[in-house]
Amino acid sequence: MGYAVLHLEKTSGTDSAMSAHIERTIAPKNADPERTHLNRELIKFPDAVRNRTEAIQHRLENAGLQRKIGKNQVRAIRILLSGSPEEMQRIEADGKLNEWCDDNLRWLGETYGKENIVSAVLHLDESTPHIHATLVPIVTTERRKKKSEEQVKKQYRKKNPNAPRLSVDDVMTRIKLKEYQDTYAEAMAKFGLQRGIDGSEARHVSTSQYYRELFAKNEDLKENIEELLQQQENNKKELSKVKSEVSKEKFKNAKAEMGANLMVGVNSLFSGSKVKQQQAEIEELQLENTALKDENHSLKTELQTAQKEYEKITDKLRTELRRIYDLFPNLRELLSIERMCRLVGFSDDLIKRILTGDKVGFKGSLYSAEYKRKFSTEHSVAQMQQEPKQPDKLRLTIDGVDIIEWFRMKYREFQRSVGIDWTEKSVGRGRKI
Structure with missing residues (x-):
């Protein structure tokens, strides 16, 4: 089993830099731009709210806070939810990623209050699928008193202890952080993810720290490459020098050998x-x-x-x-159908039945070379049919349509499931998505 990954981190100010990373207004180096369109916001913003930063401010303004928010007060908490890379890739390959997202949103709502989770973005353009959730720490419990306040005897008029407050300290106590890890692991157990070792010295690396370390590694690599190039140049010079010395030595040996052969020739005369x-x-x-x-x-x-x-x-x-x-005029067509069946992933038994012309029911996944992915079906019917306009030609159909068109239909269903609407026109490019 892999491990469930849950990390909470306080933000500072408006957290605009992290918003740029999450919403991909600035493309990070470790993201695949060809997969960025698969990323999606899992929470619907309120009316007139356009992005994560506005969603945080909207929650603060509508939470009924009675205290003024301090200049340095933490307004939001970043939450990273993921799992071990191999397990997350398996979850995605098995078609369980949407279920995993739903369970994560359910756990976030039950743990912190659904109204306090203002954003949750699924990233699929990095090596491991993960969610960036944003929590506004609004609590309604009574504020914990400081030791200095407990010693003061003067009594003031008590405020409503259940009034909403902005308090990161109430949310991120040591005890609660441990409880979050326990309950999150329980929610993720159905996906083969377990809790990390309690008390482990392993620590999550923040996004900013990751890029700092990545930059440092790149600089070290540049220095190492320069050293290796210089060493290579030195080796070339040394090799050239050795070759020159070897050539001189060979010339000396050749002269000596010629002299010896000459002496042997002279002696042979006698x-x-x-x-x-x-x-x-x-x-x-x-x-x-x-x-x-x-x-x-x-x-x-x-x-x-x-x-x-x-x-x-x-x-x-x-x-x-x-x-x-x-x-056998149809043999070429039959061989073509056989190759196509094998390419998309039909078993030998199903291929034999398809080639007889029977309707063959099946369930499972078929691979599309055009889209480079598998598409699943709970029940479909495969059949070899004649081309409508060319009776001497054969084609492979799934559910009555050509297999190429069937793959296109499945791909459109997949795009709609990740939030891409085929009827929506792309702004600025003049073409449909």
Whole structure:
């Protein structure tokens, strides 16, 4: 089992920098721009509220607060909800991501009050799916007294203890933080996510700290690359120097060898046995050379024979294949349907039934190479049919429509499920989404 990830962090000021990160008005380096359109806001904003910053202010203005908000008072809490990367990717692949989002929103509402959760954005353009929720810490319990206040004997008129207050300290006590981890793990257990080790020294890294560390690592890498390039240049110079020295040494050795051979030649003039020995060696080498030439010629002949035999067999197979296609005109189409069935993920048993022309009911997932993803169905019918306008052509249909059109319908359903409306026109580009 993987681990459930829950992290709370206080904000400062309007928290505009984090809003830019969450709403992708500024694209972070670790996000895939081709998947950013999959991100979505899970909470509907009130009328006239356009973004996270306005949602925070709207809640503060409509909470019925009696005290003035201090300049340095924490107005919102960031909540990160996720899980171990492998488990979150499995949840997404199994089609349970929407259910996971619903359970997260339910837990947030039950734990902090539904009206206090003003934003919850699902990010799917980073390596691990996760939710950025925003909590305005409005509480209605009686304010905890400071020790200095408890010692004061003078009595003042008590205010309503149940009046709404903005208090991050009441929300983020040590005991409550531990309770949040426990209850969140219980809510996520159905997805195979468990609580982290209680008391572990592992700590969450904030977004700003992550980017600072990432920048530092990049700088270190640049320095290491520069050092390696300099070392490479030094190695090239050293290698060139060594090659030069080796060449000089070879030249010296060659001169010495030539001198020695010259002496042997001079001595051989006075030694008839040496001349005879060298002549015998030359004749032996000539015989070996002749044998190698004969062997080479024999190999070439064998190769040419094998090549002709291969071409003969290939021509015969082509002729037989053309004859088969002439006798069975639908064979090409059947093979095409078989390849398509195998590509989208049908089993061998289902493929055999489809190729007989039967209507084959099935459930599960089919893979679309066009959209590079799987689409699920609880019950569909696959059938091989003739093309309406070309009776000699065959096509694979799902639920009565061509499989390509079926995939397009499924993709549109998927886009609508993540908040993309096909009827909505893209502003500034002049085309439909």
